[in-house]
Amino acid sequence: MTTPSTLTAEELHRTEPVPAGSGRRRPGIKVERVNWPGTIILVLCAVTVLLPLYVTVSMALKTQGQAVDGNAFSFPAPFSIDGFVQAWTLTNFPVGAAMSLLVTAGTVVATIVLAAFASYAIVRNWERRLFRYSFYYLLAAMFIPFPVVALPQIQMTGRLGLDNPLGVILLATMFQLSFSVLLFTAFLRSIPMELEESARIDGATTWQTFWQLIFPLLAPMSATVGIFAFLYAWNDFMMPSLIISDPALQTLPVRQNLFQTQFSNNYHVSFASYLMAMAPAIVAYLFTQRWVMAGVTQGAVKG
């Protein structure tokens, strides 16, 4: 957050008039003034984005008595961490967080490594049919929504003993693969061969070249691929709820359905629980904004 200027911000600034007093500005054209009505409208719009988040935080900090009084927008008075204490034990938060963390870390690492491996092989052997067709084959997953293959996958993971977080890691990684391979291959094509050839002249094997030269060069793409795998794996409800059969191994989003059936009037507990499940993704986003924003644009334009 210390560097609010992001990739898209830099692009934005290109189209802005250079501030008054700067020598580069051509004379004779009036400097555009700050658009205050626009600023005010956008701030009001931003409130609608923040309102549900404010409600979550304020409800989570209320006492049980204040939480059931029906006013969602009131400020917590007095502050209470009772909701968090109860949510911690009720949802078995440490285990849920560990499962979410396991699924997320596994998906992120597996997606980056497998996609980078495959993309490198594909780009360097593009003239070979096997590699060229593999690219289109892996990309075809973009055509397949999860619900289409969900039923057979539930059966298969059940039979193979993968009806647990490991199965979710495998499936989530495979569904992330097309987008990731697309980003990696586009980037790899822009790396000049000469760079690699100089490493080869120094006697590096392909394995060494990949890890010491290519993989570090891929870092910005890995960041984008990684953050999207993170957001998907951390936030997803559908896949873990269907694949993981043992409730004790469920991830955080799935555990929240507890409050839809039981404890449905303990709003301060449920909102504390929601907050604890949402916060890591929001914090991760605040620190990785530029890759999130770049990823959306690249994914859309290249896909």
Added chain:
Amino acid sequence: MSTTTATRRGQGRPESRSRRRVEPIFYFFLLPSLVLFTLAITVPGLVGIFFSFTDSIGIGDWEFAGLTNYIAIFSDPAILQSYLFTFGFSIVTVLVVNVIAFLLAVGLTSQIRMKTALRTIFVIPMVVSGIIIAYVFNFLFSNSLPSAGAAAGISWLETSLLANPDLAWIAIVVVTAWQAVPGALLIYIAGLVSIPGDVYEAAEIDGASKFQQLLKITAPLVAGYVVINIILGFKGFLNAYDIIVGLTNGGPGTSTRSIAMTVIAGFNGGDYAYQMANATIFFVVAVLISLLQLSLTRGRNTL
């Protein structure tokens, strides 16, 4: 035809063969992705299509049933309702999302204050878990909105939107749009900043008003991005699941059941083969939309 292949073969083959053979390590890079992808997605997909022609209930014996399932689906009111609901909801949401995202993008690229902070806020909904934010909105729709409706004397708001079979879809559109606007917004911002600033300067010198500039310059130049956003959004909304589960769980009755929810319900309902036929049809629909996307966005990769 034959001569061109012959010359291409004559030129290309020996050269590339003498240049190098595929290093075995590249197979090691590619094969893990290919094998896992095939096992996790292709095989379940084919198994599902196979069973859609049987009378399997998911376990035990089964017999071939030909096209029985497919014929039954086209006269099943529950399935037709889920298709109508899903397509109607997707069309409305796509329109809402794109109008809001485009206006916000125009605002965020104009001369406003707090540009970076506002953009950071507007992207937050994208990184929040769908099911959890649906639970939060569920609370607002069932508690806060009815009391606000009662206070304002609007009778149809006094009961929860979510309990009204005719209006529950509005709540789903609101929450889905809340979460989907950021993705479309970022793509529109990328489109808007790609328009060179001198186009606007020239228009200004010719006396075009801000509104005329928006209509005559901005809108046509971002048309490609509109197409991308509409198709990406539509594809995503057709898979709607998490947010609906969190808001209405398909209810009241089955009025807000999406296609994905009917398919998944088949897993517990014992009509496995039947829902696999449904999923296969859904797959064909998804492929057709993706092919439409490819034909509309082909040649736009330079955007």
